[in-house]
Amino acid sequence: MTLVAERPAVFEEGPPHEHEAGPSGFLKWVTSTDHKVIGKNYTVTALIFFLMAGAMALLIRAQLANPDSTLLSQHTYNEMFTMHGSLMIYLFVGPVAFGGLANYIVPLQIGAPDMAFPRLNALSYWLYLGGGSLMMMGFLTTGSAADFGWVAYAPLSNSINTPGAGPDLWIVALILTGFSAIFTGVNLVTTIYYLRAPGMTMFRMPIFTWNMLVTGILILIAFPVFTSALVLLWCDRHLGAHIFEVSGGGVPVLWQDLFWFFGHPEVYILALPFFGIVTDVIAVFSRKPIFGYRGMIFATISIAALSTSVWAHHMFTTGVVLLPFFSLMSYLIAVPTGIKFFNWIGTMWRGSVKFDTPMLFCIGFLATFLIGGVSGILLASPPVDFATHDTYFVVAHFHSVVMALVMGAFAGFFYWYPKMTGRMLREGLGKASFWLMFIGTNVTFDPQYLLGLKGMPRRIAEYAASDGFTTLNRISSAGAVLLFLAVLFFLINVVVSYLKPIPAGDNPWDAFTLEWATTSPPPHHNFLRIPPVRSTRPVWDYNHPESGILEHAKPRSGLVASAGGGTVLLQDVRLDGPDASDPGDPDR
Amino acid sequence: MGIPGVVKLRRNARFLLLSALALGLGGCSLPTFGAFRGATSQGQTEFKLWSWMTIAGLIVAVIVWGLILWAVIAYRRRDPDRIPRQFHDNLPVEIIYTAIPLIIVGVIFFYTVKAENKIDALAPHPAVTIKVTGFQWGWSFSYLNSAGKQIALVETSQSRPPVLAGNPTSAEYPQFVLPLGETTQIVLVSADVVHGFYIPAFNFSRYALPGVTNNFDFTPVRTGVFAGHCAQYCGLYHAEMLFSVRVVKPGAFQAWLSSESAAGLAA
Numbered sequence: 140m141t142l143v144a145e146r147p148a149v150f151e152e153g154p155p156h157e158h159e160a161g162p163s164g165f166l167k168w169v170t171s172t173d174h175k176v177i178g179k180n181y182t183v184t185a186l187i188f189f190l191m192a193g194a195m196a197l198l199i200r201a202q203l204a205n206p207d208s209t210l211l212s213q214h215t216y217n218e219m220f221t222m223h224g225s226l227m228i229y230l231f232v233g234p235v236a237f238g239g240l241a242n243y244i245v246p247l248q249i250g251a252p253d254m255a256f257p258r259l260n261a262l263s264y265w266l267y268l269g270g271g272s273l274m275m276m277g278f279l280t281t282g283s284a285a286d287f288g289w290v291a292y293a294p295l296s297n298s299i300n301t302p303g304a305g306p307d308l309w310i311v312a313l314i315l316t317g318f319s320a321i322f323t324g325v326n327l328v329t330t331i332y333y334l335r336a337p338g339m340t341m342f343r344m345p346i347f348t349w350n351m352l353v354t355g356i357l358i359l360i361a362f363p364v365f366t367s368a369l370v371l372l373w374c375d376r377h378l379g380a381h382i383f384e385v386s387g388g389g390v391p392v393l394w395q396d397l398f399w400f401f402g403h404p405e406v407y408i409l410a411l412p413f414f415g416i417v418t419d420v421i422a423v424f425s426r427k428p429i430f431g432y433r434g435m436i437f438a439t440i441s442i443a444a445l446s447t448s449v450w451a452h453h454m455f456t457t458g459v460v461l462l463p464f465f466s467l468m469s470y471l472i473a474v475p476t477g478i479k480f481f482n483w484i485g486t487m488w489r490g491s492v493k494f495d496t497p498m499l500f501c502i503g504f505l506a507t508f509l510i511g512g513v514s515g516i517l518l519a520s521p522p523v524d525f526a527t528h529d530t531y532f533v534v535a536h537f538h539s540v541v542m543a544l545v546m547g548a549f550a551g552f553f554y555w556y557p558k559m560t561g562r563m564l565r566e567g568l569g570k571a572s573f574w575l576m577f578i579g580t581n582v583t584f585d586p587q588y589l590l591g592l593k594g595m596p597r598r599i600a601e602y603a604a605s606d607g608f609t610t611l612n613r614i615s616s617a618g619a620v621l622l623f624l625a626v627l628f629f630l631i632n633v634v635v636s637y638l639k640p641i642p643a644g645d646n647p648w649d650a651f652t653l654e655w656a657t658t659s660p661p662p663h664h665n666f667l668r669i670p671p672v673r674s675t676r677p678v679w680d681y682n683h684p685e686s687g688i689l690e691h692a693k694p695r696s697g698l699v700a701s702a703g704g705g706t707v708l709l710q711d712v713r714l715d716g717p718d719a720s721d722p723g724d725p726d727r
Numbered sequence: 728m729g730i731p732g733v734v735k736l737r738r739n740a741r742f743l744l745l746s747a748l749a750l751g752l753g754g755c756s757l758p759t760f761g762a763f764r765g766a767t768s769q770g771q772t773e774f775k776l777w778s779w780m781t782i783a784g785l786i787v788a789v790i791v792w793g794l795i796l797w798a799v800i801a802y803r804r805r806d807p808d809r810i811p812r813q814f815h816d817n818l819p820v821e822i823i824y825t826a827i828p829l830i831i832v833g834v835i836f837f838y839t840v841k842a843e844n845k846i847d848a849l850a851p852h853p854a855v856t857i858k859v860t861g862f863q864w865g866w867s868f869s870y871l872n873s874a875g876k877q878i879a880l881v882e883t884s885q886s887r888p889p890v891l892a893g894n895p896t897s898a899e900y901p902q903f904v905l906p907l908g909e910t911t912q913i914v915l916v917s918a919d920v921v922h923g924f925y926i927p928a929f930n931f932s933r934y935a936l937p938g939v940t941n942n943f944d945f946t947p948v949r950t951g952v953f954a955g956h957c958a959q960y961c962g963l964y965h966a967e968m969l970f971s972v973r974v975v976k977p978g979a980f981q982a983w984l985s986s987e988s989a990a991g992l993a994a
Contacts, residue, residue, distance in 0.1 A: 459936070
């Protein structure tokens, strides 16, 4: 079908539209409560933290490229891996998904004018920015930034072993970002429950929105525990609370329990949004509906439920946890994850798969996530974990997972960048980014599995030539250069699209969820009109009336759609059916 | 609505799995995939589980990669105007790909529990008992007699650690000794923060956890010198918390132990 950059005139008719009367430029950035502005702020801020954490990763890889390396002192190295992990986990992968992409996209996907609590949404962002900046300010203190690892195990994290303001800033920063995440969770859940457009039943929601609902619930389960634990840790450091200290009757391993009770759901808080992106993108670029839509949702819910009872698989070598229970629960997560894999494959099956950059990143996600998944099953076995715990095998495992998620994030950036900016990213540069990232990920992290099996512990600032770790570490460091180039190409791509825009049009991908029914970028309060929602693919139903609507009846008359290609006109049929009484109707 | 390709591939997969099993049972040694075979009987138990699980994992991974690759190649867009058939579920196939992973997971879990019980089992009367203490940044290995009294001690020298990590098996770092073929019980404690007592060649690590005493057995099956690390990050000189273990014949062990305890008494 033909895609047009200009909107047909009929879109400009209709009820007078509320125009944004707010300020512009810097003042808009500071004062806006529009989910789109906040979503962009989140995305850009998270990307800046990503670049900082990436620079730290490059320093780490530079240090480990040679045995007996003295490039960084031990102290600096310890700061680097602590802050690399903290920035990536707490300030990039999570916030870019639930604060950035979801904030922008979820209201659009369900046909809502904004998030349910716009001011709370703004507060989330400012807490996040404030917290993140506070954490980085650790580098400005005399004692330097936090250096107890991103997991801050007690009693290493007490005021005797890691004194100073840097670790305190780290703790307070995470209390702030913890509240930020909780507020975003509240906002997402409320928005998805109450602000859906007429016809948008739960089982017609896009999978990305579904996954964000489950993510929001998981945030509400996990983050309060972590935020409270941080307050307890702060009390230990400053008020002598002895909660995590043996002296005074405290229990150090309690920190690990609380931390991982947050930490493992957190893994899925990070993963589920990108599972959602990948699901939607694969379906769009295969020109088919999602295979096993309901199965996908139940898989997501099962993953979330199981994720709250697997935390002690991070603690198999403590000797104080019930191994069979946590092992079984961890294994079981493989089942819904496997369902997702087969559903993704089923979606492509007999489809018409087009390899635009977002789709390439999704295929990269599938291939890489599979490595992380299979090594994860191995690690869910306590005996195997005894042999590999705290080695580079574990580092490699979760980097396979997280780099797959980063590919999912890039799929999301490339997929929604046209919607957010009205401009296309360049395909050539995008494909270069993809191949560099895909090859770079495997060159960097696959050797680390072997390093772990050879017995290289994680978080060591240096190793001896006699250890035999040198060659594999050099390959790994070379891969990090490829990853750097992948990100560099992405940034160049953004700059090019800024300098020489290619207009995107409303729906450059022939995509089928509601965000593609409005302009790129969408107007203030998102929609001039909301097309009727009769299936999981309202926009597809218009664009391809010849292929029939999957669920429910065919659209009634009043819809104008030119079969056989060309422009699709959306008529407002919002009030013409029983759906008008839907409690989700924003005009109610 | 059927997806015969999937069904066929699954059938092939089952065949592949069965033939791999037959091969493995017939063969005398399992592939290592880069891991240690285990210098203790406990480590060997872990190794067998590791090897079988990795074989199973790789088979599953190859099948899934194959399906992805097939879908990507066979169903690539050739005709830009073609709308493929809009099927979106297939209940039998979905049940199959839910049930098969469940079965695989059940089988793996069964063997995991068997292996972990074997590895964690404590001998009622170990031949040797060693109390190992992790501290920032070193280890002490205290040989105890049946009354729990220390008869020999090996520990990290208290002087400041060297700036760069050396060879763990060199004389810079403490080396404790184990008798071949006999069961030694390790009583692991920490003096300060969490440390990870990790001997790669034994396929084993365990936390030295403040406030907690961890007990486990080593029954060495090979002589030699094996490197040991602190696995759990424990502060500034974590990378230098190295040690080694030497496994010798029981006679040589007794000789070493009496010379060490004599040296200890003299000191």
